[in-house]
Amino acid sequence: MPDLQKMMTQVKQIQEQLQQKLEHVTVEGSAGGGMVTVKMNGQKRVLAVRIEPEVLADREMLQDLVVAAANEAARKVDAELQEQISSLAGGLAWLKLPGLF
Secondary structure, eight states, X not given: OOOHHXXXXXXXXXXXXHHHHHHTOEEEEEETTTTEEEEEETXXXXXXXXEOGGGGGOHHHHHHHHXXXXXXHHHHHHHHHHHHHHHHHTTOGGGOXXXXX
C-alpha cells in the first residue's frame, strides 16, 4: 500500500494543476438548434448567454432553452474535468475513487 503522506501530496499537486488548467477552460452549450447558447468557464460560472430574437416571443420555451443550454455546458465542463483528471492522474489507479470530484 502506498505511503499515505505521499498519496496526499500527490493529490494536492494534482488538484493544484487541475485548478490551473480549469481556469482557462471555456465551453459552450446550446439548445433549440443554437437559438440559445450559454458560455461557461471551468468553474461552472456562466460567462455569457446569447439568445436569438425569434425565441423572445415565447417565454416558456425561452426558459426551457436556457436551462437546457446551461445543463449542456455544465456536462461539457464535467467531461473536460474528467479528461483532465485522467491525464493528470496517469497511472495513479488509487485516484479512481468514487466521489473524488
